[in-house]
Amino acid sequence: MKIAVLPGDGIGPEIIAQARRVLDVLRQDGLPIEMEEAPLGGAGYDAYGVPYPEFTQKLCREADAVLLGAVGGPQYDKLDRPLRPERGLLAIRKDLNLFANLRPAILYPELANASTLKPEVVSGLDIMIVRELTGDIYFGQPRGIAVNELGEREAFNTMRYSESEIRRIAHVAFGIAMKRNKKLCSVDKANVLETTEFWKEIMIDVAREYPQVELSHMYVDNAAMQLVRNPKQFDVMVTGNIFGDILSDEASMLTGSIGMLPSASLDQNNKGLYEPSHGSAPDIAGKNLANPLATILSAAMMLRYTFNQEAAAVRVEDAVKKVLAQGYRTADIFEAGCEKVTCSG
Amino acid sequence: MKIAVLPGDGIGPEIIAQARRVLDVLRQDGLPIEMEEAPLGGAGYDAYGVPYPEFTQKLCREADAVLLGAVGGPQYDKLDRPLRPERGLLAIRKDLNLFANLRPAILYPELANASTLKPEVVSGLDIMIVRELTGDIYFGQPRGIAVNELGEREAFNTMRYSESEIRRIAHVAFGIAMKRNKKLCSVDKANVLETTEFWKEIMIDVAREYPQVELSHMYVDNAAMQLVRNPKQFDVMVTGNIFGDILSDEASMLTGSIGMLPSASLDQNNKGLYEPSHGSAPDIAGKNLANPLATILSAAMMLRYTFNQEAAAVRVEDAVKKVLAQGYRTADIFEAGCEKVTCSG
Numbered sequence: 001m002k003i004a005v006l007p008g009d010g011i012g013p014e015i016i017a018q019a020r021r022v023l024d025v026l027r028q029d030g031l032p033i034e035m036e037e038a039p040l041g042g043a044g045y046d047a048y049g050v051p052y053p054e055f056t057q058k059l060c061r062e063a064d065a066v067l068l069g070a071v072g073g074p075q076y077d078k079l080d081r082p083l084r085p086e087r088g089l090l091a092i093r094k095d096l097n098l099f100a101n102l103r104p105a106i107l108y109p110e111l112a113n114a115s116t117l118k119p120e121v122v123s124g125l126d127i128m129i130v131r132e133l134t135g136d137i138y139f140g141q142p143r144g145i146a147v148n149e150l151g152e153r154e155a156f157n158t159m160r161y162s163e164s165e166i167r168r169i170a171h172v173a174f175g176i177a178m179k180r181n182k183k184l185c186s187v188d189k190a191n192v193l194e195t196t197e198f199w200k201e202i203m204i205d206v207a208r209e210y211p212q213v214e215l216s217h218m219y220v221d222n223a224a225m226q227l228v229r230n231p232k233q234f235d236v237m238v239t240g241n242i243f244g245d246i247l248s249d250e251a252s253m254l255t256g257s258i259g260m261l262p263s264a265s266l267d268q269n270n271k272g273l274y275e276p277s278h279g280s281a282p283d284i285a286g287k288n289l290a291n292p293l294a295t296i297l298s299a300a301m302m303l304r305y306t307f308n309q310e311a312a313a314v315r316v317e318d319a320v321k322k323v324l325a326q327g328y329r330t331a332d333i334f335e336a337g338c339e340k341v342t343c344s345g
Numbered sequence: 346m347k348i349a350v351l352p353g354d355g356i357g358p359e360i361i362a363q364a365r366r367v368l369d370v371l372r373q374d375g376l377p378i379e380m381e382e383a384p385l386g387g388a389g390y391d392a393y394g395v396p397y398p399e400f401t402q403k404l405c406r407e408a409d410a411v412l413l414g415a416v417g418g419p420q421y422d423k424l425d426r427p428l429r430p431e432r433g434l435l436a437i438r439k440d441l442n443l444f445a446n447l448r449p450a451i452l453y454p455e456l457a458n459a460s461t462l463k464p465e466v467v468s469g470l471d472i473m474i475v476r477e478l479t480g481d482i483y484f485g486q487p488r489g490i491a492v493n494e495l496g497e498r499e500a501f502n503t504m505r506y507s508e509s510e511i512r513r514i515a516h517v518a519f520g521i522a523m524k525r526n527k528k529l530c531s532v533d534k535a536n537v538l539e540t541t542e543f544w545k546e547i548m549i550d551v552a553r554e555y556p557q558v559e560l561s562h563m564y565v566d567n568a569a570m571q572l573v574r575n576p577k578q579f580d581v582m583v584t585g586n587i588f589g590d591i592l593s594d595e596a597s598m599l600t601g602s603i604g605m606l607p608s609a610s611l612d613q614n615n616k617g618l619y620e621p622s623h624g625s626a627p628d629i630a631g632k633n634l635a636n637p638l639a640t641i642l643s644a645a646m647m648l649r650y651t652f653n654q655e656a657a658a659v660r661v662e663d664a665v666k667k668v669l670a671q672g673y674r675t676a677d678i679f680e681a682g683c684e685k686v687t688c689s690g
């Protein structure tokens with residue numbers, strides 16, 4: 001079980017250190033875990049002058065899974081576009097072909113108060129968003145800023161999906177729906193965009209191989225509304241890269257505790273990159289204040305999806321639940337009556 | 346004051362009839378209002394075989410303002426793409442050059458309970474979203490579904506903005522911010538998309554002409570989160586067509602009463618199309634159940650923005666507030682203790 005560990009920037013090193021402690025315990029109990037670190041994002045730029053250095057690339061290509069903290073920070077804002085931390089993230093996704101991004105939005109009963117939504121609207125919330133991660137307008141060519149035939153500057157990007165790209169993410173989404181409540185909602189803007197009309201057509205075609213799954217379709221604007229109006233109507237949602245970026249962030253905020261939410265980005269063979277859904281939080285970096293649970297839960301997803309170690313994954317998840325039940329809280333999820341703890345304990 | 350009235354489909358004719366009653370009162374009190382009707386959307390298809398018939402086009406071009414009900418219905422779902430109702434909406438926007446879509450998200454104190462968000466998060470909410478409406482990936486070329494050089498089918502759309510398109514919507518947004526709390530948040534995805542990097546650059550440039558307005562920038566995924574986390578941080582938001590489609594629907598649902606929210610779509614000279622933010626609600630069409638207030642408030646926006654009749658606009662808005670204060674409610678916003686009324690009264 002070779003794991004490339006990329007602490008990244010901001011609070012990344014702190015939260016990764018805690019996830020490593022959890023994985024160390026599992027190793028002592030017999031799991032053949034090997035971890036090696038490399039820089040990504042701003043840390044990559046600092047060490048090697050680029051956000052996804054060759055050293056990191058080599059380590060990640062050879063590893064079975066990648067555990068990432070977070071990337072980004074204000075000190076890198078002035079860098080040229082190709083050198084910025086988030087470019088490292090986009091590059092590693094593309095390089096490792098991590099096309100399937102799984103982002104659960106789960107409300108932990110102990111943290112129900114943290115949500116800005118009324119308890120009856122979100123209690124028991126458990127949505128899995130499947131976002132395509134290596135296509136769409138994120139990577140589509142042509143793109144750029146240029147002077148047009150009228151002599152005016154204009155900028156453009158290309159939303160683009162091939163049939164095989166849609167097909168493979170559809171299979172991932174239907175597969176996940178099969179293991180859950182067998183309801184899949186595909187989000188598109190088929191009334192306006194041919195790309196998503198095509199997306200919808202392929203979803204319907206793939207659905208024939210999963211007759212037990214109930215497939216529905218929703219326009220992206222309506223989905224953004226329905227997540228606020230009645231989020232519990234959803235089980236699994238599947239959508240493209242840019243709509244998935246927006247909706248998965250909206251969905252995670254419904255829980256009020258984004259510091260708790262993990263994510264997985266998988267390739268065709270379940271090699272994956274695992275990272276918390278939250279960012280690098282430069283404002284609290286180095287202060288031992290960050291919530292490490294999303295990173296620890298990301299490690300649990302890694303055990304489940306890449307290493308097929310369901311028991312170990314559940315053990316980690318149960319430990320997280322126990323810590324919450326015992327009333328321990330980092331500052332981001334603290335409420336009166338609980339005991340405030342730091343990132344390291 | 347020549348108004349083209351387009352009832353459209355579904356509940357459109359019912360809600361338009363009520364808005365006409367309000368405008369009739371203002372005419373009797375002296376405003377030189379002339380109204381003429383024409384079909385749009387499914388109604389256009391039924392009457393003339395196309396969603397934006399020439400008859401309608403001529404009437405709308407000659408009018409000073411357009412008042413629209415809503416378009417769309419399941420009976421039109423099987424039509425070819427260019428014949429579908431929403432094509433009529435896209436066509437009239439482009440034809441009349443209605444590039445500035447103003448969508449307020451206001452929480453009426455009397456309807457505070459309708460929101461799925463906690464009262465303290467949304468009480469007093471008053472956001473104005475300025476959405477660019479005739480550019481972006483909605484209209485960008487090239488677009489389509491084709492076989493690529495590898496022999497595989499793929500689909501594509503083009504996000505595209507020219508400098509002048511961004512500049513003119515920026516001026517509208519800054520102008521509106523000047524009349525409100527002078528805070529403007531421009532939403533982009535400048536860390537990934539050149540088009541929105543360019544958008545941000547132009548916003549910053551235009552900001553120099555409005556030194557009193559505080560301009561901020563936010564990534565679209567973060568904006569989708571912040572609308573849930575703390576929507577009252579926003580005063581005016583400005584963004585492109587597709588992000589605006591998603592965020593304005595999300596914002597309107599924060600109020601819990603989308604049946605109350607009007608919208609305006611303006612050209613360079615304040616000619617405008619006014620319509621409720623909600624859809625054609627085919628399920629309740631013809632039952633006299635629909636909430637006409639969003640359409641009536643759209644007529645108020647028309648009086649304000651196109652006809653510069655601030656007093657008449659306020660008179661209509663005050664009448665709506667009075668009706669709410671007196672406890673009259675259509676079914677969509679009904680709660681115990683109120684008196685249930687129909688669309689017509």
Ligand SMILES: CC(C)[C@H](C(=O)O)[C@@H](O)C(=O)O
Binds near residue numbers: 086537566
């Ligand atoms: C940092 C950014 C490039 C990235 C994305 O848009 O994919 C982030 O928002 C995410 O969702 O992982």
Ligand SMILES: CC(C)[C@H](C(=O)O)[C@@H](O)C(=O)O
Binds near residue numbers: 191221435590
């Ligand atoms: C019906 C559809 C084409 C339209 C849009 O996407 O602009 C609608 O969602 C809106 O926001 O007015």
